[in-house]
Amino acid sequence: MDKLLLLGDESIAQAAIDAGISGVYAYPGTPSTEIMEYIQNSKEAEELNIFRNWASNEKTAMEAAIGMSYTGKRTICCMKHVGLNVAADPFINSAFTGANGGLIVVTADDPSMHSSQNEQDSRFYGKFAMLPVFEPSNQQEAYDMVFSAFEISEKYKIPVLLRITTRLAHSRSAIVRRKKLPQKDLKLPDDLKQFVLLPAIARKKFKALLSTSKNFFVEAENSPFNQYFDATDKSKGIIACGLAYNYLMENYPDRKLPNPVLKISQYPLPRSLVEKIYNECNEILVLEEGYPIVEELLKGIVSKNKTVYGRLDGTLPRDGELNPRSVSIALGLPQNKVREVPSIVVPRPPSLCPSCPHIDLFLALNDALKSYTPGRVFSDIGCYTLGALPPYNAINSCVDMGASLTMAKGAADAGLFPSVTVIGDSTFTHSGITGLLDAVNDKSSITVIILDNITTAMTGGQPSAGTGKLENICEGIGVEKEHIKIIKPLKKNHEENVKVIKEELEYKGVSIIISRRECVVSLNKRMSEKFKKN
């Protein structure tokens, strides 16, 4: 079959197409975005009429995916790690309802926080929900696992979690494709109450999950992705999870290790394999990308007399992603001397593009707020978060998507006046709308600035769910019409914009300022595409 040069994300996307999905649901988020984008750009997906539009947020995406699974069709739902926090309610409950058509939830974790607010480890969610978790070590495995995950999902009628991390998501390698599977026919669940989680039913469902989950251990024991490589030197045994396995092998170019190695890529942990390595070796080293979840399990609360090394005792760094060197140090191998970064080299943090609309808004906002004490701008996640950096120093918070609105409300309720929200258009429709309704119902005095750059810019310019609807949404929620203002953030409008913002800051109630000008990157992209067509 054909060989393709694909990112980890793209390998999953191509596998999903080849495994016969009927739809993919997702909200953008680095490093998961390219899964949906690949399927959107795929001719095959178009011919197969695979549903592939962005959702408003991860929760709506997850629920729609459960709905597609209900009809007996295969589907995947993709998000970045923190997206699973947003989708946690349907995700955890989907373990109770179970699946009908194959359902894979893909989360892309971001250890070292290259583009994220935290580095949480999604494997905990898999354990929490009691679902099987797949963690590929390379692109080919990522591709192959999609097929296996669908099989397990349909065999046990449960959703399955596929967890990757940034390095795999954004690393390219050649993969070999498999024969394409046909899409499934529409077939509703045999039991039409399968998805009704009334307490009486949910209790039964939970008992059923507890009993099926025993099989997940058996599947992990027999999984081709979990492998035990025996060796003669039993002074130390090494457990390497997912990507960490590659860093281990990198340190042995001939691929011959003196110590036994247990490679883990499918959870729950295969108990007998873990017991074997634990019992046969004098010490254990655990290599895992993310939190020390396996290490903690092995160490237990009352430590046994066997030593387990890993992230918890400093053998490996407690935070951040692994790399060949950190693993090499943990293995106790000799280290080559490396050059240092010359001291004159300074960091180059990301910054807003020249002539970005957010710049003009921040300059106007800073001027409008000059007469007040600092520290009253609650912001959110997107390109505009870069407004926290000099020379703007314009915002005082960034917690999770939507929090700008509700934090400003909480602060206003506590007496901070004026209290300002700065939120992107995509973030507003992701999780701002419900918070705005709270503020309107409580008549909280907040000034909400929606940065409508007509796109989801930070993640690469995906469409924004509220484009063309923002005024109507705000009015529909109950914001007074005369306090919904629209400004165009441009240098020449500076004075006028400062005036509008100042007026609304003084209003005792909810006011909305929509600062509308297209992101220059997406404008340029749109123009060059238009130019190409003509």
Add this chain to the structure above:
Amino acid sequence: MKKDIILAGVGGQGILSIAAIIGYAAVETGLFLKQAEVHGMSQRGGEVQSHLRLSSSPIASDLIPEGKANLIISIEPMEALRYLPMLAPDGWLITNTEPFINIPNYPEIDKLMDEINNLPYHIALNADKIAKELNATKSVNMVVLGAASPFLDINYEKMENAIRTIFKRKGNEIVDINIAAMKAGRNYTESVIKK
């Protein structure tokens, strides 16, 4: 054969195109490849790097171990130096000398050049100037790629073919400009090495 390459630059300078061209040519040659890219936040004018690994046998890690890179190819002088810990003792550093200044505390260019010139194996060229002379201001990255090409151990025609394939969608004119830019970079290195 084994080549571990760090590609460096500032978000938007086109290191992923360099990676794509080397990658395409390498796969055509039948080599194994792994290429870790940076997507996301830093692409907004921040520091970006890519680890490109080519080998005639399977590759384990997506990341190059520190001190093992055979080449650093950089479109910007300060960015070239940022990844020095990655460079092998006998590794080559190939860099553009034209600074990209989008931060207030950018160091003095002379001091940066001193650091670069102190390295035992390096090629430093003003790729911006060369590209301008060719009327190819958008192909600075291709000039740098060309300057690195003699160190890649990949058939040069295969690299030209890669440009043809990858830029085909953009039309013949763009293909030709990029091939000419790569050639100019290659000529520079060949002239320096001969001396």
